[in-house]
Amino acid sequence: MLTIANQKGGVGKTTTAVNIAAALAVQGLSVLVVDLDPQGNASTALGAVHTSGTPSSYELLLGEITAVEAIQRSPKNDRLMCIPATIDLAGAEIELVSMVAREGRLKTALSSAALDDLQIDFVLIDCPPSLGLLTVNAMVAATEVLIPIQCEYYALEGVGQLLRNIELVQAHLNPRLHVSTVILTMYDGRTKLADQVADEVRKHFGDAVLKSVIPRSVKVSEAPGYGMTVLDYDPGSRGAMSYLDAGREMAARSASMNAATEGTA
Template sequence: MAVALAMRGARVLVIDLDPQGNASTGLGIDHPNGTPSTYDVIVDNAELAVVGANVEIPGVPAGQLLCVPATSDLAGAEVELAGVVVGREFRLRKAIDAYVQSREGEDRVDYVFIDCPPSLGLLTVNALAAAGEVLIPIQCEYYALEGLGQLLETIELIRGYVNPAIVVSTMLLTMYDARTKLAGQVAQEVREHFGDTVMATIIPRSVKVSEAPSYRQSVMTYDPSSRGALSYLDAARELASRDPKPNTE
């Protein structure tokens, strides 16, 4: 989604907050231990502008898409912050607020994506405390519905205690397999329950999407003509139309 928006002219910042670093790998950013990363932002208050790395996309100007990578060091961040009493939930929010506007007062980016870990610990709380909106990708399988309920409960707690402005603005159905009845049932149930929050675009299950990270690319550059890439491009168009930015018209 971030690559698709950048290819459409948007300025995008991706913050990888998952110790596994999958977003970093998929964007072609090296992230061995010791690499300046989100660990330095969360633990040592490093500036995003210092640790951000340019993502190279053919035909897209340098600086259009930046990624703040994650390393396995990030797994220890929650332990290191356990003794911090004041403000530990707002480390990331403080860094983003300092970055998004230049000294001239103009916005540096149109979109900030925070890729969260699959657990609901302090790292995810930092992300939810910093975010204005939540985009939830929903795999079209039964277990995803169970996880969705738990995530929504967590977001309600965050809204009540940490970030009253946060909203679930977008849901994206992914890994949709039209050959299975279950996928259609999950999609129907999500749409009936959440209405217009669910994007019209559906991302199909695609081998190309799965292969792309092994080549350190997103599917948008690995195989631009594949069903997966075209679906993500449609999703980017839809997201931009929901919240139009000056560079994505």
């Protein structure tokens, strides 16, 4: 289970969440995207209904419905599922404040036996661009964090604060949480700056950084407007091919980790 987090807006977080999910599903893996952003952009890109009143992550956090009741399957790929976010989620942070075990409500909701029956290979949680209770819930529910970092000036600004928050969650709420994956987005090979940022990120995060880099792409930006991932909108585009490569890389990493775990068991 991966939380896709970066409190800095405009880094390609939601775009990465839906396109990585689609790339994994193309490989035959079963993927669930949990949309925790009240804007509901991930829900839109996956073709999920997310009008107010639709069973969503809001009701899930409040304990009013189960995860299975909230799941919608993507019209493009049966292996790709989504728990949508509606505008109702905008008030959830305030409502959660007074609740018991408020930081662990998503974890409880996603650990139901009914969800296990769906045999989901990957759960990706798309967070809002903030470090509030919704993001904390995502970090408590997951074991891994995927950080998208754009290849632009100030790229690492704000990541330090995110890492400090991850450490706080590790110390007090979820000791298993760690940054497993970093993906470089909005890469423009024509600029020296993009290479400098990529080098800096690789020095800082080492092997956690995927070899696949996501280029700046008009097609990637256009796809959500049509309620699609870029893999459906223009499967031959550079953006789609890059996300496919990134998905393959993540699937291979996961398979080798599972093999290593079974070997030591």
